Amino acid sequence: MVNEIKRFRDLGKIEKAWCVEVAARLHEELIPEGFLVSLGPTFLKLFYEDVGLSPHSDVLYSLSSENDHSERVLGFISISTDTKKFNRWLLFKRAYRYMRPSIFLALINPRALNLVRLFFRRSDVAVSQEATDHFDSEVINFCVHSKAQGKGVAGKLYEASLCLLTDSGKKKLRIETGENQQAAINFYVKHNAVFERTLVSHSGKKSRLFSMELT
Numbered sequence: 001m002v003n004e005i006k007r008f009r010d011l012g013k014i015e016k017a018w019c020v021e022v023a024a025r026l027h028e029e030l031i032p033e034g035f036l037v038s039l040g041p042t043f044l045k046l047f048y049e050d051v052g053l054s055p056h057s058d059v060l061y062s063l064s065s066e067n068d069h070s071e072r073v074l075g076f077i078s079i080s081t082d083t084k085k086f087n088r089w090l091l092f093k094r095a096y097r098y099m100r101p102s103i104f105l106a107l108i109n110p111r112a113l114n115l116v117r118l119f120f121r122r123s124d125v126a127v128s129q130e131a132t133d134h135f136d137s138e139v140i141n142f143c144v145h146s147k148a149q150g151k152g153v154a155g156k157l158y159e160a161s162l163c164l165l166t167d168s169g170k171k172k173l174r175i176e177t178g179e180n181q182q183a184a185i186n187f188y189v190k191h192n193a194v195f196e197r198t199l200v201s202h203s204g205k206k207s208r209l210f211s212m213e214l215t
């Protein structure tokens with residue numbers, strides 16, 4: 001299986017459209033209990049498009065040489081180079097894109113909108129708690145299609161993202177993964193990430209915080 005790694009921002013218009021489609025699908029399938037999934041597929045697609053285009057983040061895709069577009073995306077990693085600036089950019093420059101799906105969401109489930117408020121509150125809490133950790137970059141999400149797992153696809157994506165971060169002068173990467181995501185936990189340990197502590201969210205969900213020095 002020949003595969004290459006491409007940045008979202010370097011893809012053509014059509015490739016971009018099916019990449020965000022597959023990223024949203026992989027996210028829903030592999031991390032079904034996550035916060036973003038509860039906001040629905042339209043939100044997820046807009047979100048992955050924004051992560052790929054923001055000046056404070058990037059998405060790298062692993063693409064195979066398959067002709068069928070839906071089979072081409074093997075996986076992706078999304079990273080932020082400044083999470084605080086990325087959240088602000090999303091809030092002040094892109095919020096209008098989420099208005100229509102938000103209204104729809106509010107109509108079908110008004111309580112779901114509380115999650116959006118929680119998201120921004122959660123990031124503030126995390127930033128203040130981690131002021132002494134000196135993180136300057138973060139893994140937002142990381143997924144490999146179940147058919148392509150165990151073949152080193154994630155390893156290549158991860159290495160490429162570390163190169164990108166190092167080249168942009170970043171020093172310390174923040175990685176948070178669910179307590180039940182055993183494959184991801186093993187993956188980060190195998191790639192020499194350092195376990196920092198267990199985090200508990202407002203809803204009581206546990207996750208593991210890792211760090212990675214970038215040299």
Ligand SMILES: CC(C)(COP(=O)(O)OP(=O)(O)OC[C@H]1O[C@@H](n2cnc3c(N)ncnc32)[C@H](O)[C@@H]1OP(=O)(O)O)[C@@H](O)C(=O)NCCC(=O)NCCS
Nearest residue numbers: 142143144149150151152153154155181183184186187190
């Ligand atoms: C984590 C993930 C991206 C790894 O993708 P991958 O392409 O299979 O990983 P690689 O083949 O490059 O790396 C393999 C290493 O990852 C770990 N790993 C991968 N799958 C595993 C599994 N099913 N069980 C245990 N460890 C696993 C192991 O350390 C493995 O090394 P080994 O083969 O020497 O044991 C993939 O399992 C995935 O998408 N998981 C669900 C989404 C997720 O949890 N994302 C993390 C959010 S931060």
